[in-house]
Amino acid sequence: xxxxxxxxSIKHNKxxxxxxxxxxxxxLTVLSGSLLMTTSTLKEWNxxxxxxxxxxxxxxxxxxxxxxxxxxxxxxxxxxIKSLSGVINVSPASQRPxxxxxxxxxxxxxxxxxxxxxxxxxxxxxxxHKVLELSLIEGRFFREDEIITGKRDELSSTPPIVMxxxxxxxxxxxxxxxxxxxxxxxxxxxxxxxIGIYSNFMNGERxxxxxxxxxxxxxxxxxxxxxxxxxxxxxxxxxxxEGMLETIRSELYKIDGRYVNRVEVLTRVQKRMYxxxxxxxxxxxxxxxxxxxxxxxxxxxxxxxxxTQRQKQIGTRRALGATKWDVVRYFMLENGxxxxxxxIIGLVLSIAFAFVLTEDSGANIxxxxxxxxxxxxxxxxxxxxxxxxxxxAANVEPAIVTRAA
Amino acid sequence: MFAYNAKLAFKSLNDRPSxxxxxxxxxxxxxxxxxxxxxxxxxxxxxxxxxxxQQIHLVQLDNREVTADDVDNFNDMVDLTYQDTxxxxxxxxxxxxxxxxxxxxxxxNVEQQEIQPQRSSVVATNHAFFSMFEVPFLxxxxxxxxxxxxxxxxxxxxxxxxDYLFGGINSVGQxxxxxxxxxxxxxxxxxxxxxxxxxxxxxxQAGPDEAFVPSNFAFNNDLPRNARFDCWSTTNNPRKFSTxxxxxxxxxxxxxxxxxxxxxxxxxxxxxxxxxxxIDTQKxxxxxxxxxxxxxxxxxxQLIIINGSxxxxxxxxxxxxMFFAVCLINAVSILLAKFMRRTKEVSLRRALGAKKRTILxxHLIEVIFIGVIGGLLGIGFTYLGLQAMLRVNLYASDYRNxxxxxMPYHQMDWEMIMAAFSVSVGCTLLVGLYPIWRICNVSPASQLKxx
Numbered sequence: 001x002x003x004x005x006x007x008x009s010i011k012h013n014k015x016x017x018x019x020x021x022x023x024x025x026x027x028l029t030v031l032s033g034s035l036l037m038t039t040s041t042l043k044e045w046n047x048x049x050x051x052x053x054x055x056x057x058x059x060x061x062x063x064x065x066x067x068x069x070x071x072x073x074x075x076x077x078x079x080x081i082k083s084l085s086g087v088i089n090v091s092p093a094s095q096r097p098x099x100x101x102x103x104x105x106x107x108x109x110x111x112x113x114x115x116x117x118x119x120x121x122x123x124x125x126x127x128x129h130k131v132l133e134l135s136l137i138e139g140r141f142f143r144e145d146e147i148i149t150g151k152r153d154e155l156s157s158t159p160p161i162v163m164x165x166x167x168x169x170x171x172x173x174x175x176x177x178x179x180x181x182x183x184x185x186x187x188x189x190x191x192x193x194x195i196g197i198y199s200n201f202m203n204g205e206r207x208x209x210x211x212x213x214x215x216x217x218x219x220x221x222x223x224x225x226x227x228x229x230x231x232x233x234x235x236x237x238x239x240x241x242e243g244m245l246e247t248i249r250s251e252l253y254k255i256d257g258r259y260v261n262r263v264e265v266l267t268r269v270q271k272r273m274y275x276x277x278x279x280x281x282x283x284x285x286x287x288x289x290x291x292x293x294x295x296x297x298x299x300x301x302x303x304x305x306x307x308t309q310r311q312k313q314i315g316t317r318r319a320l321g322a323t324k325w326d327v328v329r330y331f332m333l334e335n336g337x338x339x340x341x342x343x344i345i346g347l348v349l350s351i352a353f354a355f356v357l358t359e360d361s362g363a364n365i366x367x368x369x370x371x372x373x374x375x376x377x378x379x380x381x382x383x384x385x386x387x388x389x390x391x392x393a394a395n396v397e398p399a400i401v402t403r404a405a
Numbered sequence: 406m407f408a409y410n411a412k413l414a415f416k417s418l419n420d421r422p423s424x425x426x427x428x429x430x431x432x433x434x435x436x437x438x439x440x441x442x443x444x445x446x447x448x449x450x451x452x453x454x455x456x457x458x459q460q461i462h463l464v465q466l467d468n469r470e471v472t473a474d475d476v477d478n479f480n481d482m483v484d485l486t487y488q489d490t491x492x493x494x495x496x497x498x499x500x501x502x503x504x505x506x507x508x509x510x511x512x513x514n515v516e517q518q519e520i521q522p523q524r525s526s527v528v529a530t531n532h533a534f535f536s537m538f539e540v541p542f543l544x545x546x547x548x549x550x551x552x553x554x555x556x557x558x559x560x561x562x563x564x565x566x567x568d569y570l571f572g573g574i575n576s577v578g579q580x581x582x583x584x585x586x587x588x589x590x591x592x593x594x595x596x597x598x599x600x601x602x603x604x605x606x607x608x609x610q611a612g613p614d615e616a617f618v619p620s621n622f623a624f625n626n627d628l629p630r631n632a633r634f635d636c637w638s639t640t641n642n643p644r645k646f647s648t649x650x651x652x653x654x655x656x657x658x659x660x661x662x663x664x665x666x667x668x669x670x671x672x673x674x675x676x677x678x679x680x681x682x683x684i685d686t687q688k689x690x691x692x693x694x695x696x697x698x699x700x701x702x703x704x705x706x707q708l709i710i711i712n713g714s715x716x717x718x719x720x721x722x723x724x725x726x727m728f729f730a731v732c733l734i735n736a737v738s739i740l741l742a743k744f745m746r747r748t749k750e751v752s753l754r755r756a757l758g759a760k761k762r763t764i765l766x767x768h769l770i771e772v773i774f775i776g777v778i779g780g781l782l783g784i785g786f787t788y789l790g791l792q793a794m795l796r797v798n799l800y801a802s803d804y805r806n807x808x809x810x811x812m813p814y815h816q817m818d819w820e821m822i823m824a825a826f827s828v829s830v831g832c833t834l835l836v837g838l839y840p841i842w843r844i845c846n847v848s849p850a851s852q853l854k855x856x
Contacts, residue, residue, distance in 0.1 A: 013745075015839065019738035023731055030727045037720065064512035064522065064584035153649075226648055227629055257585070259512040259522040272803050279801045283794075284724070287438065291728055294431050298735035301427045305742045357720060 006334045016302070017338055024342025024378060027295045029349040032374040034284040036354055040365040041277045044208050050201035051097060051132045053266035055238050058096050059248055060231040065257025070224050071149065073255055080251055081232065086240045091128040092222045092230035095120065097266060098273040100204030106217060107184040108172060114187065118212060119168060120203040121185070123221035124233070131235040132201055137166055139179045139196030142220040149222040158185060159220050163196040167214035185219075192219075205273050229258075241265040295378075296385045303331065304389030311396050318398035324391075331390035332383055339382045343375045350374075410763065414771040417747070424743060425775070428736040432779030432833060435732025437786025440817075440825045442725040444791060447821060448814045449610060450712050453600045454538060457667070458704035461537065463606070464493070464503075464664040466684065467698040470637045479702040480710050483635040483660035484606075490662045492683065494531070501676050502667040504533040506604050508631040509623055511583040513616060515570050523569060525615035526631075527583065528605065529623035535561070535592075537667045538604065540613075543567075545577035545592035548619060556621030560588040566615045567593040586626055588618065598813060601711075603704055606663055608711050610814055611806075627651050632661040658692075666701070673701065729832075736775070737836040744768065744840040748847050755849035765845050772837035773830060780829030784822060791815045 010017045061077075063070065074092060081090045095101060100120035107114035122128070126144045129136075141163070148159050162183065169178035182191045200214035207215055224230050236244055242265060249263045307314075314327055354366040418425045452458045465482045466489055476482045485493070490505050507529050514522035534540070535547030544567075548559045560581060567576055567590075576590045594613060601608045618628075634643035636659040646654045646661075668676050680699050687693045751764055795815040799806060817825075 015741055015843070016738055016745075019734050019741065023734045023738070026727050026731045026734070030724055030731065034724060062512070062524070064514075066585075228648075253521065259514075259524055261524055268803075275803065276801050279797045283721075283797055287724065287728065290434060290438075291731060294434060294732055294735060297427055298431060298739065301424050302738050302742055305421070305424060305739065305746075309742070309746055353723075356723075 003333075006330070006337060009334065010338070013306075016306070020299070020302070020335075020338045021342040021345065023295060023298070024339050024382070025346035025349055027291060028343060028346030028371075028375055028378055029353050030291055031288050031378070032346075032350040032371045033353045033357060034288045035370050035374055036365045036367060037357060038281040038284050039367070039370060041281050044211055044213060045277070046274060047202065047208070047213050049097065049266075049270060050199060050214065051134070051266070052235070052238075053097065053270055055236055055241055056131060056266045057234040057236060057241055057244060057248060057263065058093075058231060058266055058269065059234065059252060059263045060261040061252050061258050062227060062229055062261055063258045064227075066226060068255070068257050070151070070229060073258075074149075074222065074224075074230055076255070077232065077252065080254070081234060081248065084244070084247060084251065086237045086244055087234055088237060089127050089130045089235045091124040091131045091233055093128060093131075093233045094123040094221075094223070094230070095204075096231070096233070096269055097122075097132070097202050098204055098269045100206065100216075103206055104185075105187075106172075107187060108182075110184055110188060110191065112187065114184070117168075117172060117215075118207060118210075119215045119217050120207060121217045121219055123219045123223065125222055126220070128218065128233070129198060131233045133235070134198040134201065137197045137199060138177070139163070139194070141196055141198075142218075147220045147222060152223045152225045155223065158190055158192070160190070160192055161195045161220065162192045163198055163218040164194055165200050165214055165216045166197055167200050167212075168216060169194075169197050171215060183217075185217075202270075208273070241267075292378075292381065296381045299335075299382050299385040300389060303335065303386045304392070307331065307389050307393035311393070314393055314396045315398055318394075318396060324394040327394040328387065328390045331393070332386050335382055335386040336379070339379055343379065346378075347371065347375065407766065410767040411770050413767050414774060417743070417771055418774065421743075424739055428739050428775055429779050429782065431732040431735045432775065432829060433782035433786055435729040436779060436783030436825060436829050437790050438725045439729040439828070440783060440787035440821065441790030441794060442722045443824065444787065444817055444821045445794065445814065446722065448816070449600070450708070451600045452705055452708060453603050454704070457539065460667050460670055460703070462666050462668060462673075462701045462703050463707060464666050464680075465700040465702075466680070466693075467695055467700075468658065468660070468687075468693050469635075469695060471694045473637070473695070478710055479700045479707060482700050485662045485664045486658060486660050487655045487662060489687075490664055492687075493664065496679060496683065498676055498679050500669045500672060502533045502537045504531050504537055504665050505620060506530045506534065506663045506665070507620070507623075507661065508605050508614070509628040510631060511628060513566060513570060514582045516580075520570060523566070523615075525566060525583075527616045527618055527623075527628070528614045529618055529620040529628065531620055534604075534617065537665065541595040541597055543593045543595040544575040545590070547617075548591050553619050553621060556619050556623075556625045558586060558588040558622060559591045559619065561592040561594065561617040562590055563594045563613050563615050564596055565612070583616070583618065583628075584626075588622075600813075601708065603707065604663070604665070608708070610811075612810060624651065624655075630654075630661065635660045668701075677701065733832055733836050736779075736833070737840065740772070740775075740837060741840040741843070744844045747844065751844055751847045752849060752851050755847065761845050764847075765841065768837075768841045768844055769834075772833055772841065775837075776830035776833030777826075779833060780826045783829050784817070784825050787817060787821075787825060791817065 078090055081087055100122070103118040104121050105116040106119055107116065125147045126142045129141050146159070146161060148155065164172070164178060172178060172183065173181060178194050178197060181194050183194060184191055198218070201216065202208065202213055203216050207213060222230055234248065245263050245265070249260050252258070252260045317327060350371050351366065358365050454461070463479060465479060465484055467482065468486065468489065469483060494503055494505065509527045509529050511525060511527055512522045513525045531553045532548050532550045540547070543564060547561060548557070552559050560583065562570070562576065567573060570581060571579065576593060579590050580587050581590055582588070597613045599613065602611045602613070630647045632647065634646050636643040636657065643659060646659060666676060681697060684693050684697050684699065754764065795808070795811055798811055799808065
């Protein structure tokens with residue numbers, strides 16, 4: 001084989017060889033670092049929402065006049081919104097999909113040591129499942145007469161029934177049917193019976209980040225507190241959502257003493273859920289791509305330059321009977337050896353870098369699969385960068401060597 | 406000789422121009438990303454109100470229970486309880502100004518029906534806030550100290566709120582409603598660029614809040630308290646204090662009020678002595694069970710600790726350093742290869758009497774030229790990079806920030822432009838050293854024999 005001449009030639013050009021090795025090593029480190037960051041932030045990215053979010057509007061009104069009768073205004077609001085043309089259904093809701101607040105815990109026992117299960121609790125009236133278009137998997141939905149309505153600290157009891165999502169059922173009762181079972185919404189609180197299981201829908205950033213995107217519980221409850229009034233989820237005809245925002249806003253403003261905080265389509269809420277992570281990851285990917293381009297072009301430029309340097313040697317080898325492929329193979333092998341050394345150093349650096357990033361971000365992002373994939377990718381890119389100039393070089397006529405210098 | 410060398414250098418750059426372009430592009434792109442990150446860091450690590458920042462101190466008293474964890478910097482320390490805030494405000498300390506701040510919110514609205522009510526973030530504070538922080542006023546001024554005592558219904562609006570509610574006219578003396586209470590406007594802020602919103606300890610890159618009211622006014626009307634409550638010896642869920650149980654909150658051991666003191670540059674001791682004395686008197690009342698401890702941290706020291714813990718920016722910074730390194734290595738290997746090809750020519754020139762110095766000069770010119778062009782292009786790339794980051798940050802904030810608000814954090818100043826230039830020329834020279842050294846050490850005539 002031709003290893004000996006390759007090593008001799010590398011030895012002859014030590015500095016350039018060293019530079020290629022360092023470049024490969026650092027490129028691998030940066031590239032795998034950003035890839036690991038990207039994949040770890042984008043995991044659970046853009047999962048199906050489970051609801052027709054393009055056709056759901058959310059409105060968040062707030063009374064600043066604390067003397068307003070909230071109970072009556074909720075009834076009025078619902079009637080007025082429902083009478084608007086284009087509105088299919090409306091429900092008060094304590095939270096919005098994609099934007100559920102911090103996780104809440106539910107328990108399977110009343111004891112103090114009971115295990116905690118993270119979830120997001122959504123409350124609404126008997127129409128909420130129609131607004132979200134949830135399908136029933138087992139049991140039944142809430143009935144009108146089961147909805148408890150009132151100011152939060154004046155409520156005498158919590159609802160004795162709840163519904164849970166398909167995923168929540170799997171988590172709580174992995175081996176059994178969840179229907180008819182009992183859960184506790186508070187440690188030592190009163191029990192609630194599961195009367196139905198519905199199809200999954202997205203809760204929010206907090207649990208999504210931990211891969212628990214569909215863990216939700218529904219309560220038949222319409223409540224409010226001072227300065228924390230029920231918001232509304234409104235299902236409208238397909239394609240009409242954007243155009244109806246202003247109508248709904250001015251409809252809600254018809255009651256005095258209130259401020260309408262946000263009227264928006266749920267697609268916007270969904271965008272907010274992902275845009276911090278999305279923008280960061282896309283930025284990293286763009287940076288990685290540019291870096292890869294620079295490395296590839298740099299490598300190609302360098303090799304094509306070195307190749308012209310060695311025209312005479314190539315001519316000699318060709319004159320001595322080497323085929324074109326022999327010449328190409330020589331250059332690719334030379335580059336392959338250098339790249340491999342760089343890759344080995346780069347692997348060590350990458351793992352170290354991943355540890356630093358893990359410490360910074362608080363989540364374990366190390367995944368050898370991605371690092372090896374990046375390494376393989378760099379080898380391929382470098383080999384390609386060498387192949388084309390080397391092929392051109394191989395076209396040197398054997399006779400060139402016979403000419404005077 | 407210089408002219409001749411310069412000519413040779415340019416001739417060499419012109420030889421295989423694609424390689425020259427590649428080198429310059431690599432340096433420029435690497436520098437662009439590097440400087441983008443450097444500029445973002447530079448702009449956001451500036452100090453708010455720099456001429457007085459060393460005199461403005463955050464005051465924290467350690468009134469926690471004996472079993473609480475030890476704390477060694479202000480960031481992990483609790484703020485002040487309502488009691489201590491009031492007691493400290495009542496102390497008369499020569500030369501020191503004191504203010505408190507806590508965040509609340511409400512719906513600002515005016516009589517005119519066509520202006521829709523606006524949810525606004527409001528700071529509850531006292532009259533000293535405006536003089537201590539040298540808040541710029543467009544119209545009017547802050548309220549007087551007697552307004553604090555009784556919690557008079559007066560309000561200072563930010564420029565943005567005044568524009569929204571009053572169309573930007575001088576609204577001093579006009580009435581505005583916060584929720585259902587009627588307040589009189591006494592002042593309107595001018596543009597106030599804070600770098601970091603330090604006064605509520607959020608250190609966010611944001612402008613001032615939308616309105617300011619006397620703290621006692623906020624208490625009298627039970628405005629919501631948008632704060633973190635660090636509570637001990639209470640049975641209530643602390644979170645409930647934000648909208649409920651005000652009376653209990655006032656007497657309980659819950660720290661939640663940010664407290665500031667402006668002390669004369671050369672005299673912190675008087676104030677410290679007063680604090681020590683205060684803690685001693687409180688100890689005799691059975692409070693402050695721990696060792697005497699208080700934190701006085703000026704704005705500069707606060708930012709050192711806050712800037713020390715930036716996760717995402719740091720990670721991008723690290724990546725940008727390495728990125729730049731790859732670009733430089735890329736450039737230097739091409740440079741090296743290029744120079745090495747010239748050994749024969751250099752050897753001939755040396756044999757004909759050219760001095761080492763001449764050869765050095767020729768190649769230095771070439772490298773510096775690459776550095777300068779790379780630097781110029783790199784500044785262009787930095788501009789593009791900052792624009793891109795501005796768009797990304799606008800997008801990430803769901804367009805709730807305006808371009809004007811974010812712009813100061815995304816623009817180069819002369820300092821950064823000079824830095825870009827020197828980094829480019831400096832780094833190119835640094836990495837060019839080895840190729841230059843190699844080429845200068847070619848011995849005369851050594852390469853002339855036939856191969």
